[in-house]
Amino acid sequence: MASPQPGSPPLAEQYTPPAQDEESHQKEKMVKDQTAKKRGRGRPPKAKPAFKCSTCAECNKTFSSKAQLSKHDRSHTGEKPFVCTDCGKAFMQAICLRIHMTQHSGERPYSCRQCSKSYPTLSKLKVHMRSHTGEKPYFCAECGKSFADPSVFRKHRRNHQGHRPYACEECGKTYTELKDLKNHERSHTGEKPYLCSDCGKAFSRSSSLACHQRIHSQNKPYQCEQCGKGFTQLSSYQSHLRTHSGEKPFLCPQCGKMFSDPSSFRRHQRAHLGFKPYPCDKCSKSCDKAFVASWDLRRHMLVHTGLRPFSCTECDKSFAERSSLNKTHLKAEHIPQPRPRSDFRE
Structure with missing residues (x-):
């Protein structure tokens, strides 16, 4: 090989690449792109920017x-x-x-091994299992109350936050959820869309219908170990247990009175507030009579209807209230009373 002449430029500078047409240029670019893709294999894809939503206006x-x-x-x-x-x-x-x-x-593929109750979802079964274990993992930091059901806990938290956007146009009562308002509105309209297929009785809530249907099936999954009494609802069972223990966890902040069940406590609070959401449509024109509880209204309506549904099996007398039959009439007329003891002996 001949050596370069003295004073001539280096070989690298002497080389001139051949002219490149458009087709060969595109092929070369394609090869480079494919090579770059192969080198990029295994690398994590670039993260897409997270969706940033505007705040809910409500x-x-x-x-x-x-x-x-x-x-x-x-x-x-x-x-x-x-x-x-x-x-x-x-x-x-x-x-x-x-x-x-x-x-x-x-x-209902998910069954409880302790009481054989079954559920359509695993999450509902897990919540039910806590009724056996007593576990309440959802703790409210504001009032110290604990919950077994996350949905009940979320609703409770809204009460602390004061966010009750759904108001009843009839009485002004407010609710945290739309479904609770819809259920409440039926107390004013009298609508009862849930019908029992066994006896025809109608209910304003689906939960009330489900509870009622257990009467027909004789299904009372909650049994008291002390007296053997059975209950269709967990809440009724828990209230009953307090009759044995004497526990009264519901304290009225206004008068200090204590209650063993939440429904009695709520009725008592309405008496302080003067809130009577159950008006009588028969006598409202004359005296505007209203009641704090639905069963008070039902008992009052017997005055207008004259209905006496509780009959004595021993005689032909009937009564408007069960307590009048059991506690007053039966004890006075038919149940033999024990003779008073005497310490004097002949």
Whole structure:
């Protein structure tokens, strides 16, 4: 090989690349792109920017996705796009519709090993199991109350936050959830859309119907170990246990009176507030009579109807109230009273 002449430029500078047409240029670019892709294998993809939603105009709550925000919006608008094809009932969320459909199919694959009660979802079974274990993992830091059910806990938290956006137009009572308002409004309208297929009795709430149907099936899963009495509802069972223990955990802050069950406590509080949500439509024009509890109104209505549904099996007398039959009439007329003891012996 001949050596370069003295004074000539280096070989690298002497080389001139051949002219490149458009087609060969595109091929070269394609090869480079493919090589770059191969080198990039195994690298994590670039993260997409997180969705930043605007604050909910109704309650200032924020969400991490558009789907969650639109789902939340339905709690304010009342929109229920998921409709059951069997009964026409509508739901805000698809999961709620799927759970509801198990009522029609009868599918309840999750069973409790302690009491054989079954549920359509695993989450409902887990909540039920806590009624046996006594576990209450959801703790309210503001009042110290604990809960077994996360949905009940969330509703309780809203009470502390003072966020009760749903108001009754009839009486002004407010609620944290739209479904609670709808249930309450039926107390004014008298609507009872839930019908028992066994006896025809109607109810304003689906939960009341479910509880009633246990009477027909004789299903009382909650048994008192002390006296053997059975109950269809956990809340009734818990209130009954307090009759044995004497516990009265519900304290009235206004007068200091204590109660063993929450329903009696709520009725008592209404007496302080003067709140009587159950008016009599028969005598409201003349005396505007109203009551703090629904059963007070039902008892009062017997005055207008003259109905005396409680009959004595020993005689032909009948009574408007069960207590008048059991506590007064039977004891006085038919149940032999023990003779007074005497320490004097002949």
